[in-house]
Amino acid sequence: MSQLSEFVSSNHDRNVEELKELLRIPSVSSLSEHKEDIQKAASWIANKLKTIGMEHVEITQTNGHPIIYADWLHQENAPTVLVYGHYDVQPVDPIDLWETPPFEPDIRDEKIFARGATDDKGQTFLHIKAVETLLKLENKLPVNIKFCIEGEEEIGSPHLPQFLSDNKEKLACDVVVISDSDMWDRGVPAITYSLRGLCALEFSLKTANTDLHSGMFGGGVQNANHLLVQLLSTLHDENGKVNVAQFYDDVLELTEFEKEQIKALGFDEEKLKKSLGLSDLTGGENDFPYSEKISSRPTLEINGLWGGFQGEGTKTVIPNEAHAKITCRLVNNQNPEKIQGLIKKHIEEHAPEGCTVKVTLQDTGNPFLTPIDSPMIQKAARAYEQVYGKSPVYKREGGSIPIVSDFNQALHAPVVLMGFGLPDENLHAPNEHFNLENFDKGILTICSFLELM
């Protein structure tokens, strides 16, 4: 046993007790009654960072909840690592389903149960402990370190992008590390190297200046619902491909290695079909395998559509307006604003005669990708190998975490998502927990990563 792992192991109980302190603070960011708890959690983190030897510890208040910054910058020629995490948590409802109270951490079966145990107090804490360990053993760090820990992740990080753009110099770094994701399976680490981006828009379609009676006008005037159907039916072709001109132009196709990786991971389509009650998985582009479609291909989904009468019974109305809401999942190197523009153009150009359409552009979020063969991803992989004895799985997630690409774009630094959670740890649900087998191993993996820089 190395000196490092011996140290981590001998401090295990103390470290877990400290995490419990943090987990006892009910820092629910979405509920105003917890505003003080949020401040308390922020102070706890800031004090802990000071205690372990971090410098320039600052709590920046925002119009929402505070962001904590700290650094240690004494390795002049070494790279700088920025750690992002969050100290806020999800609400606890439904409270009745918790076996032990969500803010009274309890250890059972080598798991620590509490709201925030894995998302993300537990995982953020591993970084604090890694830095503490290295400083205690060596009195210095192998790299420069900055922490940026926020309290609004669970409500969409409304103030973080501004903070990033206001503090580009202070936050400048060579790599951003985030532990807010999960491993592939027990004992099998994973690096999430790609997330899909997002763009959203909605439109209204109008015909006459009022709803009309189908007895008096039926058969003679346009029905907004009919025109909506006509227009929406142009958005996909018969193979499920998005039928908007230039939509796929900038899509970065998967490399052969990535395709093999996805294939090798396997995917139990039968199990999924059964659990969703579906007879087939034929959504989207029919000429791609399911696992690629949900992770590596862009989509256009009609999330909502409505027009006319929705009540009980019948109403012989010819509606004069109809509506649709659309979001796209995007992949590198698609630009969300460009895609919004293409769809807007498509809708305007394909609007049937006899109606006017009004398109409203909504949210955007960039897709994120750090190439598997990039040095930072490979260093993270080697760190996992050293501690877990296994190469990590390289994962693409189909969802979007806009702050990941915000960091990427604001700081021009690659982002590495090193997850230590397990997929069944009930995040956002009752009985959230963190498997303690990944507690010491997580600290050690982060130490290795920093040493490999």
Place this chain on the structure above:
Amino acid sequence: MSQLSEFVSSNHDRNVEELKELLRIPSVSSLSEHKEDIQKAASWIANKLKTIGMEHVEITQTNGHPIIYADWLHQENAPTVLVYGHYDVQPVDPIDLWETPPFEPDIRDEKIFARGATDDKGQTFLHIKAVETLLKLENKLPVNIKFCIEGEEEIGSPHLPQFLSDNKEKLACDVVVISDSDMWDRGVPAITYSLRGLCALEFSLKTANTDLHSGMFGGGVQNANHLLVQLLSTLHDENGKVNVAQFYDDVLELTEFEKEQIKALGFDEEKLKKSLGLSDLTGGENDFPYSEKISSRPTLEINGLWGGFQGEGTKTVIPNEAHAKITCRLVNNQNPEKIQGLIKKHIEEHAPEGCTVKVTLQDTGNPFLTPIDSPMIQKAARAYEQVYGKSPVYKREGGSIPIVSDFNQALHAPVVLMGFGLPDENLHAPNEHFNLENFDKGILTICSFLELM
């Protein structure tokens, strides 16, 4: 001036005073607080029928409001005429817009203003007065007469069909006459000889057993909204024709005379476009003129459609269900139940793979047509000619009045719709009125009609 018109003219003031009595009773059928008023109006009608010499006057209570029956059956070899009308009225809101109170009849500019003045107390009263006039002058009628006057027309006549089918023998007749429609214009009488029928249905389309997250599943599973659009887009072809197999099979095409009649009446399409704010009138079947499309052609309208998220902002949901409501306007000789079946079959057969659809059949109402050249229509036409000095316009209405075909089908007798209202008499609106120029003329026209039998 004939003896008849002299008599009607000399009784004008008394007749109008009597109508005012009826108009003072606020017999609003949709409001429970007027339940007693409804009974009062029914008694008033029944008493009036007795007073003028009608026999077997009966008030039949229903689970709703009562139906009045009366007859005079002393012309053994003459035909029997059944008069239908209603003594209930619409609510008066918005009350502020009435120039004089709705239940205090007021005469201005030779018009009588009150709720029910034209719809339908005023027009029903003309028949009572015609019978009274003939009986007073001749001590007998040229035909047998039956009255059937209900109090639930404004709430959809829920109890009338049962009453008709329970009393087929009692109500047996050679013709049903209804005055609850309007003339073409001042001085230009009209006979409405056709109404469209109706059928309604709705369906739900389901995919997975729950809504799904577009980040985790987007591009891999079917979106119920997409499948709804796909399915609904099969219901019409590119020329606006209904694309359901056999839909048009039983449509009785217009005769050349009817087409000429419609054309001769003319229609100001520019004026309509302007009032509706439309750039064109391209709804429905593009190869038919507007006036034919809205009166003589069947339609299929999507009155409502909805699926997924309709709130503010965005929601990255893949909805697992979507819905649509459909009604058709039907023409002779389409059968509403048959058409419902054809549409249900179309929906089930065109449901895309990967979803289940559930179709629910709703209301039906038969189309109505009494041919222009039928003897009863021609007798009504001659009666109008005698009094107004002008042939009536033959009108098709695009709307549906199910009770008209209910009479037609229950009693196997032709129905003649002889309107004495004018198109701008504000029925169902504030300041409803009846033009008194059609009061005496209405009585005289009905007398002529009965004499021509």
